Amino acid sequence: MENFIVSARKYRPDTFQTVVAQASITNTLKNAIKSSQLAHAYLFCGPRGVGKTTCARIFAQTINCTNLSPEIEACNQCDSCKAFNTSRSFNIHELDAASNNSVDDIRNLTDQVRIPPQMGKYSVYIIDEVHAFISGFNAF
Ligand SMILES: [Zn+2]
Numbered sequence: 001m002e003n004f005i006v007s008a009r010k011y012r013p014d015t016f017q018t019v020v021a022q023a024s025i026t027n028t029l030k031n032a033i034k035s036s037q038l039a040h041a042y043l044f045c046g047p048r049g050v051g052k053t054t055c056a057r058i059f060a061q062t063i064n065c066t067n068l069s070p071e072i073e074a075c076n077q078c079d080s081c082k083a084f085n086t087s088r089s090f091n092i093h094e095l096d097a098a099s100n101n102s103v104d105d106i107r108n109l110t111d112q113v114r115i116p117p118q119m120g121k122y123s124v125y126i127i128d129e130v131h132a133f134i135s136g137f138n139a140f
Helices: 023-034 052-064 079-085 103-113
Strands: 092-096 124-128
Touching: 023 052, 052 079, 052 092, 052 124, 092 103, 103 124
Parallel strands: 092 124
Antiparallel strands: none
């Protein structure tokens, strides 16, 4: 049972290369990393199942990787990648806006944002299901 991983995690692509049929998006993200021209926020839009959260996770891991491959892929070997892969990264925060959408949740988020990244270069907040941000939207 210890080695059990749910299929949604087991089969989620973990490199830009393994994301299927979204080359325009993955190339755009890779070029942004290659040219060091990162925006302070990215909005991934589209119907369910096209890879919005997957691309956001890969992007977050890749920009914090200290040992990028020439193909602009995360190494999965460095401390930042290992921390990300075991869901214990202090830099990459995933927040489900469907269940954390109160004004108090946004206050907690703005308090967290003040803390600089502990390792790696960027502190990344992935806010999933952001359309569900109704009551906390103005605070956000
Ligand atoms: Zn790495």
